[in-house]
Amino acid sequence: MAWRDFKKKVKRQFSDFLEIPGDVVLDMPRITLVGNIQLLVENHRGIIEYTPEGVRISVGEGELAVTGENLALRNIIPDELCIEGVIRTLSFI
Known part of the structure; x- marks a missing residue:
């Protein structure tokens, strides 16, 4: 098991034990999609490209x-942003 996978597993067990949301401990984004017209992204690290x-x-x-x-x-704002328009696709790269 790679060190990164081990750390992630320990953090997940820690968050489960203390009943802390995983997105907080694991540094994961929280994504809320409202239909296909609005997307809220919390816990982001910045905008790379915008058109x-x-x-x-x-x-x-x-x-x-x-x-x-x-x-x-x-x-x-520093940890949260909202995108509005006609949203067609979301993908992690």
């Missing part, structure tokens, strides 16, 4: 790519 057709966001150990039409960034 009306796509947004790439740095999260934990990678990136979240959002594609769609007329995408607009709303409510950008």
